[in-house]
Amino acid sequence: MKLLIASDIHGSAYYLDKLIQRIEIEQPDKIILLGDFLYHGPRNDLPKDYNPKEIIGKLNAYKDKIIAVRGNCDSEVDQMVLEFPIMSDYTELVDNNQEYLFTHGHLFDTNKLPSFTKGLRVVSGHTHIPINEEREGVTYLNPGSTSIPKGGSTNSYLIIDDNEIIFKDIDGHPYTL
Numbered sequence: 001m002k003l004l005i006a007s008d009i010h011g012s013a014y015y016l017d018k019l020i021q022r023i024e025i026e027q028p029d030k031i032i033l034l035g036d037f038l039y040h041g042p043r044n045d046l047p048k049d050y051n052p053k054e055i056i057g058k059l060n061a062y063k064d065k066i067i068a069v070r071g072n073c074d075s076e077v078d079q080m081v082l083e084f085p086i087m088s089d090y091t092e093l094v095d096n097n098q099e100y101l102f103t104h105g106h107l108f109d110t111n112k113l114p115s116f117t118k119g120l121r122v123v124s125g126h127t128h129i130p131i132n133e134e135r136e137g138v139t140y141l142n143p144g145s146t147s148i149p150k151g152g153s154t155n156s157y158l159i160i161d162d163n164e165i166i167f168k169d170i171d172g173h174p175y176t177l
Contacts, residue, residue, distance in 0.1 A: 001095045002026070005143045005158040007034035007104070007125025010073065012047035012147035013054045015155055018170045019146050020058060025172060026159060031062055032093075034125035034143070035071020035104035037086065038078050047147040056081045067091060071126065072106040098163050105142070129153050130167055132177050141165065 004026050009016050023031060037059065038052035059066070063084040070087050079087050090103035098121065105124030116122065118137030128145035130153055143158035144167075155170035168174050 001029045002162075003030050003032055003095070003158075003160040004028035005032040005034065005102075005123060005141075005160065006146045007143050008036045008071070008128055008145035008148060009033075009038075009055065010036050010040045010044060010047050010145075010147050011038050011050045011052040011055055013051040013058070014049035015047065015147035015170060016055055016058055018155070019157060020062075022157060022168070022170070022172055023062065028065070028159070030067055030093075031065045032102055032123070033059075033066055033068040033086075034102060034123070035069050035086070035106075036073040036125065037068075037071070037082065039073045040148070041073040044148050060084070067093070067102070069102055069104055071104040095160075096163055123158075127151075130156055130158075130177055132165060132167070143167070146170065 006019055038055055040046055060083045066084045068084055068086045069091055074086055089107055090101055093100045101122045103124045105126030116138045121139045123141045128148055128150035130144035131142040133140050144153050144156035149155050157168055159166040166174050
């Protein structure tokens with residue numbers, strides 16, 4: 001199964017359009033969205049072409065392919081307009097005998113994580129900084145942010161294709177961390 005994983009759109013119509021171009025080219029089986037869909041939040045500047053109402057229809061067009069979790073900027077009112085579930089704090093998926101835990105990341109302190117089964121891939125957003133690291137047999141991944149990258153990173157998303165992990169910038173160019 002091919003997964004396209006993105007996080008932290010924060011209402012940017014410009015960067016969502018770029019992500020949709022990547023979706024059309026990549027043709028993933030599932031689109032995993034790790035929260036913070038419509039709003040920028042009080043700690044972030046407005047992203048380019050901030051337009052939450054425009055985001056709604058564009059995301060809803062992919063509702064049959066989207067698996068999503070709630071971010072710290074998402075609320076019940078957002079769920080009223082989005083036609084796919086977004087209110088779960090996490091979701092799990094097994095693909096090719098690989099287990100995944102998807103979450104936004106704001107509810108887990110990375111220094112005090114629960115004990116996970118070795119081999120698990122924990123995929124979260126929230127920090128807006130891409131990561132790919134292994135600790136005690138668990139792989140921690142973060143695709144970075146679609147619209148508001150931080151820590152010197154670039155606008156990005158993640159592809160997992162037959163368990164291969166590929167980080168890409170918003171224009172589809174692979175890069176290494």
